[in-house]
């Protein structure tokens with residue numbers, strides 16, 4: 289299944305016209321619209337309103353890495369010493385205890401995810417200690433999935449054993465690109481052999497669900513280098529692959545200035561790279577999930593996509609069905625029925641807030657009915673490339689009609705065959721799929737407000 293099949297000349301014109309910067313829509317409204325009106329008091333109220341019908345998903349953020357990649361857009365800090373991590377962990381454990389103490393009955397924890405930074409910077413003992421602390425404070429279902437982001441460089445067998453003992457079920461491994469020249473430019477030297485050995489060990493200890501993260505649009509990448517990387521990745525047989533377009537945001541991540549902007553592939557080259565990679569992955573048996581993930585047909589993400597159960601959250605595409613996402617750690621974002629809460633990002637501020645108040649929320653967003661409707665529409669479009677008036681009306685009543693006025697307008701103005709509209713289903717066509725972020729942004733009630741800059745939408 290060619291993911292992005294378009295004639296070259298036409299494709300060039302489409303990119304010129306539609307590849308505008310746009311949000312990645314891992315939430316709606318997006319984080320730049322969060323405000324201080326949502327504070328610790330709001331979070332306490334929202335936590336207390338969680339009831340026995342609501343299942344939980346827990347996210348723990350570890351904002352440390354022992355080496356810094358120049359492309360990195362994550363909330364992380366470089367540290368050569370372990371003491372900042374050792375100082376941070378008791379604070380996160382305090383936050384976990386305090387939040388758990390605010391909860392009455394819940395339907396239990398369905399999913400745990402540790403992200404970063406690099407959660408695998410933790411020593412084996414600290415990994416086990418943190419996992420045990422979570423299981424002691426929350427009712428974690430025996431069937432709960434536990435995924436963790438892994439930097440495979442320097443991962444010893446002891447750390448891998450500790451992950452298995454902690455109950456990890458899925459490992460998400462950062463690769464980005466296997467080309468030695470590209471790795472030099474982005475300050476990330478990571479051999480294929482080392483990556484392969486870590487995956488072998490993970491499988492040996494029983495962690496068989498493997499994801500791999502790749503990036504296109506990095507300086508030094510070419511069509512042939514990304515194709516060679518995909519071929520190597522296929523040898524590792526991950527069940528999922530996340531293929532991110534490099535987000536160049538040096539005004540936010542100043543270390544990205546280490547990269548020479550003159551070497552960045554332009555929108556056309558980025559498009560070609562993503563298309564080649566997508567085509568190779570699909571030819572190799574992977575299914576395209578949304579705009580930038582791939583999964584084998586028997587992976588739960590593929591099953592969720594086929595069943596219309598695909599979701600999008602701060603980790604990207606997910607099959608996580610939980611009603612509430614609780615975020616722990618510096619910069620973590622939570623999502624409750626009432627809205628979003630966002631912890632302080634600087635670790636010093638986060639630690640002080642937890643020490644003084646037990647919670648570290650500094651801003652967030654209380655969802656209004658119109659936000660919930662638009663959030664639903666944008667999530668369905670970015671997951672399914674389609675929205676149905678009938679389904680939207682069943683959930684939101686006549687308010688949904690306003691959305692379909694916008695949809696009708698987009699369809700009327702569409703000169704390029706990017707969308708289809710038959711009065712019930714508004715669908716993004718194969719040709720329109722690469723521009724899904726731009727199309728979603730037309731349903732975004734906040735985009736024009738504020739001075740927010742976004743990364744390239746293609």
Ligand SMILES: C[S@@+](CC[C@H](N)C(=O)[O-])C[C@H]1O[C@@H](n2cnc3c(N)ncnc32)[C@H](O)[C@@H]1O
Nearest residue numbers: 359360361404405437438439462501532534535
């Ligand atoms: C927290 S890291 C993964 C775990 C570990 N720290 C590592 O790098 O191996 C999350 C992923 O985000 C992606 N990422 C980071 N910075 C990015 C950027 N500027 N643009 C696009 N993707 C990015 C990378 O693919 C990376 O693997």
Ligand code: SF4
Nearest residue numbers: 353356357360362405
């Ligand atoms: S990409 Fe991963 S390892 Fe590299 S700096 Fe970012 S979080 Fe750390």
